[in-house]
Amino acid sequence: SSWWSHVEMGPPDPILGVTEAFKRDTNSKKMNLGVGAYRDDNGKPYVLNCVRKAEAMIASKKMDKEYLPIGGLADFTRASAELALGENNEAFKSGRYVTVQGISGTGSLRIGANFLQRFFKASRDVYLPKPSWGNHTPIFRDAGMQLQAYRYYDPKTCSLDFSGAMDDISKIPEKSIILLHACAHNPTGVDPRQEQWKELAATVKKRNLLVYFDMAYQGFASGDINRDAWAVRYFIEQGINVLLSQSYAKNMGLYGERAGAFTVICSDAEEAKRVESQLKILIRPMYSNPPLNGARIASIILNTPDLRKEWLVEVKGMADRIISMRTQLVSNLKKEGSSHNWQHITDQIGMFCFTGLKPEQVERLIKEFSIYMTKDGRISVAGVTSGNVGYLAHAIHQVTK
Amino acid sequence: LAAYRTDEGQPWVLPVVKKVEQMIANNNTLNHEYLPILGLPEFRANASRIALGDDSPAIKENRIGSVQSLGGTGALRIGAEFLRRWYNGNNNTATPVYISAPSWENHNSVFVDAGFKDIRTYHYWDAAKRGLDLQGLLDDMEKAPEFSIFILHACAHNPTGTDPTPDQWKQIAAVMKRRFLFPFFDSAYQGFASGSLDKDAWAVRYFVSEGFELFCAQSFSKNFGLYNERVGNLTVVGKDADNVQRVLSQMEKIVRTTWSNPPSQGARIVATTLASPQLFAEWKDNVKTMADRVLLMRSELRSRLESLGTPGTWNHITEQIGMFSFTGLNPKQVEYMIKEKHIYLMASGRINMCGLTTKNLDYVAKSIHEAVTKIQ
Numbered sequence: 001s002s003w004w005s006h007v008e009m010g011p012p013d014p015i016l017g018v019t020e021a022f023k024r025d026t027n028s029k030k031m032n033l034g035v036g037a038y039r040d041d042n043g044k045p046y047v048l049n050c051v052r053k054a055e056a057m058i059a060s061k062k063m064d065k066e067y068l069p070i071g072g073l074a075d076f077t078r079a080s081a082e083l084a085l086g087e088n089n090e091a092f093k094s095g096r097y098v099t100v101q102g103i104s105g106t107g108s109l110r111i112g113a114n115f116l117q118r119f120f121k122a123s124r125d126v127y128l129p130k131p132s133w134g135n136h137t138p139i140f141r142d143a144g145m146q147l148q149a150y151r152y153y154d155p156k157t158c159s160l161d162f163s164g165a166m167d168d169i170s171k172i173p174e175k176s177i178i179l180l181h182a183c184a185h186n187p188t189g190v191d192p193r194q195e196q197w198k199e200l201a202a203t204v205k206k207r208n209l210l211v212y213f214d215m216a217y218q219g220f221a222s223g224d225i226n227r228d229a230w231a232v233r234y235f236i237e238q239g240i241n242v243l244l245s246q247s248y249a250k251n252m253g254l255y256g257e258r259a260g261a262f263t264v265i266c267s268d269a270e271e272a273k274r275v276e277s278q279l280k281i282l283i284r285p286m287y288s289n290p291p292l293n294g295a296r297i298a299s300i301i302l303n304t305p306d307l308r309k310e311w312l313v314e315v316k317g318m319a320d321r322i323i324s325m326r327t328q329l330v331s332n333l334k335k336e337g338s339s340h341n342w343q344h345i346t347d348q349i350g351m352f353c354f355t356g357l358k359p360e361q362v363e364r365l366i367k368e369f370s371i372y373m374t375k376d377g378r379i380s381v382a383g384v385t386s387g388n389v390g391y392l393a394h395a396i397h398q399v400t401k
Numbered sequence: 402l403a404a405y406r407t408d409e410g411q412p413w414v415l416p417v418v419k420k421v422e423q424m425i426a427n428n429n430t431l432n433h434e435y436l437p438i439l440g441l442p443e444f445r446a447n448a449s450r451i452a453l454g455d456d457s458p459a460i461k462e463n464r465i466g467s468v469q470s471l472g473g474t475g476a477l478r479i480g481a482e483f484l485r486r487w488y489n490g491n492n493n494t495a496t497p498v499y500i501s502a503p504s505w506e507n508h509n510s511v512f513v514d515a516g517f518k519d520i521r522t523y524h525y526w527d528a529a530k531r532g533l534d535l536q537g538l539l540d541d542m543e544k545a546p547e548f549s550i551f552i553l554h555a556c557a558h559n560p561t562g563t564d565p566t567p568d569q570w571k572q573i574a575a576v577m578k579r580r581f582l583f584p585f586f587d588s589a590y591q592g593f594a595s596g597s598l599d600k601d602a603w604a605v606r607y608f609v610s611e612g613f614e615l616f617c618a619q620s621f622s623k624n625f626g627l628y629n630e631r632v633g634n635l636t637v638v639g640k641d642a643d644n645v646q647r648v649l650s651q652m653e654k655i656v657r658t659t660w661s662n663p664p665s666q667g668a669r670i671v672a673t674t675l676a677s678p679q680l681f682a683e684w685k686d687n688v689k690t691m692a693d694r695v696l697l698m699r700s701e702l703r704s705r706l707e708s709l710g711t712p713g714t715w716n717h718i719t720e721q722i723g724m725f726s727f728t729g730l731n732p733k734q735v736e737y738m739i740k741e742k743h744i745y746l747m748a749s750g751r752i753n754m755c756g757l758t759t760k761n762l763d764y765v766a767k768s769i770h771e772a773v774t775k776i777q
Contacts, residue, residue, distance in 0.1 A: 001640070002490075002614060002639060002640035002641070002644040003583070004487065004572050004614070004639060004645075004647060004648050005613050005644065005646040006650070007644070007647045007648055008488050008489075008647065009646070009647050009650050010647075010650035010651050010653060010654050013653075013657075023699065037434060037435065043596075045433075045434050047430045047432050047433060051433070052677050055426060056426070059422070059423065059426045062414070062419075064412040064414055065412070065414055065418075065626055065627055065629050065630065066404055066412050066628055067404065067628045067629050068628060068629050076716075103471065103659075103660035103661070103664075104660070104661065106657075106658070106659070106660055106661035106740070107660045107661070110658060110659055110660070117453070135658065138654070138658045139658045141658075142655070142658040142659075143658075177683075185508070194497055202690050203572045206703075232715075242487075249435075250584065252624045252646065253433055255433050255434055256433050256434055256435050256436050256662070256665035257433055257662065257664055257665060257666060258660065258661075258662075258663070279509075282514075284507060284510060285474070285478065285507060285510035285511040285513070285514040286471075286474070286475075286478055286703060287470075287471035287472055287475040287631060287660070288471075288472055288474040288475075288476065288507070288631075289472075289629070289631070289663040290471075290631065291471065291629065291630055291631040291666070292629040292630060292667040293630060293664065293665075293667075294433075294664065294666075304651060373753070
């Protein structure tokens with residue numbers, strides 16, 4: 001007999017299931033709108049030119065393969081902090097922060113979650129927006145934290161339930177942890193406006209909550225890295241010492257290279273040093289030290305003026321294409337004769353869009369039109385192209401008229 | 402951190418790695434898309450094949466699984482997290498975990514952070530005879546509660562460099578089978594220890610042939626010199642395909658909340674190399690170069706000490722294997738080495754053989770001689 005007879009089969013990943021079904025489909029018109037990765041207007045993965053240039057530089061330098069420090073590549077972590085906070089940010093300039101390299105967004109979130117479990121004794125509760133990225137819950141749970149929620153998405157309007165959010169947040173017990181999506185909320189694409197962020201900051205401060213920002217789409221949301229980081233920077237300026245997780249998967253297309261960073265804003269540089277030492281103690285028994293390749297590519301891009309400029313243009317290009325697909329989808333729906341209000345498609349921002357489609361409608365899209373998305377009606381706008389947006393609009397109209 | 406050095410004292414990027422990296426850089430069809438959660442399929446299959454052997458019955462019977470991991474550490478951690486959740490009951494944090502005395506210092510932290518509450522040591526190093534304390538080890542296994550987990554170094558024990566002989570492994574396996582103890586192998590030096598992949602995997606393969614279900618955490622940091630790309634693999638050997646499938650599905654969930662999916666670059670290099678007969682041969686050659694240099698340094702150091710007439714016996718230097726050697730120097734002698742001779746050893750007397758070169762052999766031998774004769 002086996003040690004593992006009692007081990008249950010893990011539930012199939014819902015998003016993976018979408019891709020599996022898509023692959024099996026023989027319909028030439030099929031569309032995969034479950035994919036959480038950017039596609040160009042031909043539906044192909046896009047390797048950024050600045051990435052290729054950075055890779056060429058790396059190849060020519062013939063560097064060694066020695067272990068990175070536990071906290072990662074210093075040029076990368078410093079540049080990451082500067083990218084998120086802005087070069088003029090007081091916390092950045094004074095050095096009252098620590099940034100460690102993490103395994104893309106997930107790894108960075110997990111380091112923070114483990115750090116909170118070990119050192120934040122005031123509370124075990126992490127408040128997530130309703131809904132949030134599916135992996136947030138198991139990450140915090142596996143780290144030993146408890147999950148709570150605050151209202152966020154209003155399915156009636158397909159937009160932000162701001163009064164509901166404020167109501168819930170103002171009742172969160174003091175010293176709880178609240179997770180906020182810095183920009184391009186996943187999965188809804190619904191972000192607060194700047195005035196709303198200001199109110200959120202005030203409430204969060206009043207309730208004395210510990211703020212944890214997840215920023216996986218800086219630059220990728222609006223096309224402007226400063227605009228997308230506005231909320232993070234505003235909170236810090238208001239004296240809120242946030243935790244921050246960054247990912248370079250989408251904005252640099254470095255998905256499989258796992259480039260990310262975890263930052264803690266501290267009271268002073270001395271506290272930052274103590275926090276850093278504890279982060280290293282958490283990281284070492286997880287994977288010892290992080291992988292170099294992705295971080296080095298990102299570091300070269302961020303620290304080489306010409307490449308950085310090129311990157312900003314390319315990331316804007318990706319964001320613009322997404323925005324243009326949103327616009328085209330709405331105008332095509334109008335052309336189809338749809339009488340529904342599809343404004344939320346262009347109001348929402350980032351890779352994902354909560355269409356408002358119901359499960360039965362999603363099922364019809366899959367079965368009758370070979371258009372694949374998750375049951376909650378979320379589509380990845382990255383999977384839409386000028387070649388298939390018309391077909392998508394047609395199909396959506398058919399199932400909603 | 403320990404890494405291989407050339408005779409010039411420099412890091413060494415394996416020629417085959419440079420070649421494959423260039424191939425990857427020139428291949429415009431490659432992109433940076435996410436790998437599957439469990440990793441690059443060609444990497445996983447080839448990595449496990451390296452550990453278990455081409456003719457492994459477990460592979461033939463389709464009862465193996467692999468999880469691409471962030472280095473050997475990552476593989477250990479995924480294995481540890483899985484065991485804590487699913488081994489010996491559900492979430493049984495009380496299952497004893499036995500780690501050799503001494504061992505790599507991070508072993509302890511991996512299992513503590515995975516949630517295990519009862520971490521113990523098993524006798525391993527006999528300081529008096531400078532060798533394996535086999536009787537102590539076997540006694541500990543006899544006395545260990547049934548179902549205890551034992552962390553075994555597949556070869557090139559870190560830090561002692563002292564491995565059980567095949568005969569001793571057989572004795573160890575017999576006790577473990579009888580007492581229902583779980584073998585979790587740490588294989589960080591396959592090929593790097595003796596120069597032969599098969600020889601260095603003998604213990605793991607023996608346990609598989611004895612019908613054990615086991616884990617083997619593999620690192621490609623040293624044998625591929627890919628330290629900073631974090632290339633590792635957790636090989637799972639089970640009773641049958643169905644069990645292994647369920648195990649992997651749960652490991653997938655653990656991976657998803659730890660790093661989501663593993664880094665692509667290092668795995669591509671290893672997979673490309675292992676899948677090509679020509680590149681594979683080149684790699685084995687590169688590995689042998691490293692292993693041979695270390696073996697040469699061992700024999701040269703020993704012969705110098707014996708010529709100098711340094712008190713004590715020095716055969717352990719060549720009997721030990723791998724990157725490290727427990728010299729037998731005591732803390733005071735180590736202090737002398739560091740302060741007076743500027744030769745850096747661990748307080749345990751552990752020396753990194755990779756630090757030895759033809760240029761410094763004489764100096765190191767003379768310094769050891771001084772330390773041993775001047776300091777008691």
